Amino acid sequence: DGGITQSPKYLFRKEGQNVTLSCEQNLNHDAMYWYRQDPGQGLRLIYYSQIVNDFQKGDIAEGYSVSREKKESFPLTVTSAQKNPTAFYLCASGTLQCESSYNEQFFGPGTRLTVL
Amino acid sequence: GENVEQHPSTLSVQEGDSAVIKCTYSDSASNYFPWYKQELGKRPQLIIDIRSNVGEKKDQRIAVTLNKTAKHFSLHITETQPEDSAVYFCAASLGSARQLTFGSGTQLTVLP
Numbered sequence: 016d017g018g019i020t021q022s023p024k025y026l027f028r029k030e031g032q033n034v035t036l037s038c039e040q041n042l043n044h045d046a047m048y049w050y051r052q053d054p055g056q057g058l059r060l061i062y063y064s065q066i067v068n069d070f071q072k073g074d075i076a077e078g079y080s081v082s083r084e085k086k087e088s089f090p091l092t093v094t095s096a097q098k099n100p101t102a103f104y105l106c107a108s109g110t111l112q113c114e115s116s117y118n119e120q121f122f123g124p125g126t127r128l129t130v131l
Numbered sequence: 132g133e134n135v136e137q138h139p140s141t142l143s144v145q146e147g148d149s150a151v152i153k154c155t156y157s158d159s160a161s162n163y164f165p166w167y168k169q170e171l172g173k174r175p176q177l178i179i180d181i182r183s184n185v186g187e188k189k190d191q192r193i194a195v196t197l198n199k200t201a202k203h204f205s206l207h208i209t210e211t212q213p214e215d216s217a218v219y220f221c222a223a224s225l226g227s228a229r230q231l232t233f234g235s236g237t238q239l240t241v242l243p
Binding site (some may be wrong): 046048050056057058059060063064066071073074105109111113118119120121122123124125 | 132163165167173175176180224227229230231232233236241
């Protein structure tokens with residue numbers, strides 16, 4: 016469904032633990048993004064990456080880290096420094112090809128993280 | 132950075148009536164405005180989008196209008212059906228990575 020997958024679907028973490036959320040896409044998209052969604056709120060950008068081995072902070076990067084070692088993969092680590100990590104995390108990807116100056120983003124199914 | 136405001140936060144309409152959701156954006160350099168529909172617990176799905184060089188776009192019962200001068204755009208759904216009930220998000224695209232800034236969402240309820 017859309018060629019972008021996230022795992023796990025549900026994740027439970029104890030306070031003080033780091034956890035890593037997986038995001039994979041087979042759409043050959045250049046750009047990948049991580050968003051956080053809290054109940055009744057919109058999506059807020061955590062990190063994004065335009066190319067392998069490069070990424071930039073979004074609006075709420077504190078307490079999170081990412082890597083982009085492969086074009087297809089963009090894992091997100093929620094560290095113990097994130098004070099309120101319970102949320103729905105969505106990964107997205109999009110093309111940055113020159114012939115298209117616009118970017119339709121496709122979303123993965125999301126990971127629901129709960130801190131116990 | 133970009134800021135997107137969306138209104139109303141909740142909207143209830145009778146089946147068959149029209150629904151309108153409005154968004155404003157702050158950065159005149161934004162050039163792409165998608166609308167997403169999100170059902171409970173699911174991923175956002177793109178339902179329609181509009182580029183900055185177009186004033187209006189229609190796809191069956193859904194239409195989007197863009198006023199670049201006023202920096203606002205709107206989603207119009209006609210002949211609403213119960214399956215249209217969901218949360219709708221607007222967004223604006225800006226930057227070399229074409230990152231999106233989202234509005235806070237509108238919970239649309241279509242009453243049978």
